[in-house]
Amino acid sequence: MKKTMLSFLIIIVSNVLYGQGKIKDAEDSLKKTEQSINSHTQSTYSNNSSDSDSDILTDIVRGIVAPIFAYTAYGIAVESPFETNNKSHNAFLTKYPYKNSNTGNYSYNWNEDSEILTTTLTSRFIFETNRLYGNHLNADMRFLKRLGLEFDYLQLWEENNNFDTNKLAIYTALAKYNRVRTERFNAYWGIGAAYIDGEVNALGFTYGLGAEWFFVKPLSLESNFNQILVNDNTVNKFNALLNFHRKQYKFSGGYEGLKIGSVGFSNVSLGIGVSL
Structure with a gap:
């Protein structure tokens, strides 16, 4: 009887300790900072020839x-x-992909479809399980042919039987340079800042890389990578998406991987966007 009661108590304690969820584990891993003591030994040599x-x-x-x-x-x-x-040196922004031609975000010729400033708003729902899901709200602006700004808000939720619903929000702002600007393919790099809300409550440096290939009308393949450096740790975001373009709208589906601290998430991504 005592052994049965002891086993029952162990199961209850294990559920309490380890049932807090992946988001809580991720937050805990980001709050930990590694401390190291470095000792430096300096030696001085006086040698004219070596100097x-x-x-x-x-x-x-x-x-x-x-x-x-x-x-x-x-x-x-x-x-x-x-x-x-090269023609891409002076490539112009288009209002949105495949408007009146087979071009993507850039065109080599200035015409009625060209713009000085474009803005694309997207919302992408991501989920790993029916209890672990999130949403991206993203604003991507391009201007002066090569420059851009991107603002991304990622909110994660995880429903838990033993605890309240866990939440984590990540805010990212990137200043972007559109490095490759062809009619079928474009790529960028960017640097900026990020803020991780919740129990982490920390500001970090971030950088990003991304590209989109308009291989056949009305489809395109898009991929983005973003890394945040915070509290001697990292948050990595990667996605690979297939986009379907219809007028100024785009519908996307694909994969999004997250690694928050030491905890990884593999998500399905479904979204919709509009070009203004």
Whole structure:
């Protein structure tokens, strides 16, 4: 009888300790910060010949390696000299994909479908189970051909039998540079800030990468990756979507993966968007 009661108590305690849910576990992992003590040992050597060699190496790095690195980095991140004469150099924004042609977000020619500023609003419902789900509200603005701003609000809910419904909100703001601008394919990179609400209550740095391929009218493939650095930990967001474009609207479906701290989420994503 005593053994039966003890087993029953162990089961109850286990449910209480481990039944709090994935969102709560994710919040707890983000609140933990790793502390490390680094000891630095400095040694000083007085050697004229080694100092001379060091000065020569420093001059080489400053005079040759550093400019080459800066030139290459600029070419990768912004534009290479080989692209200045390409049609994509002066590509124009379209009002929305496939409006009157087979082009996506950009067109090589200015026409009645061209715009200086475009804004796309989307809402995407994501779910891992019928008890763990969320929603993305996203505003994506493009202007001056190459620049952009994106604001994303992700709200997660998890229903739990033993506790109240767990909630977690993540706010992200990105300043974006549209690096590749062709009629069928575009890609961007961006940097910004993010705020994680709930029990984490922390501000972090974030960066993002993304691309969209308009392979055949009215469809496109889209993928985005975003990482937030917060409390010596990370929040990773990745999606892969198939978009169906109908006039100024788009309907999307696909996969969204989340890794919040040490906890991973695999979600189905369904959404709708409109271009203004």
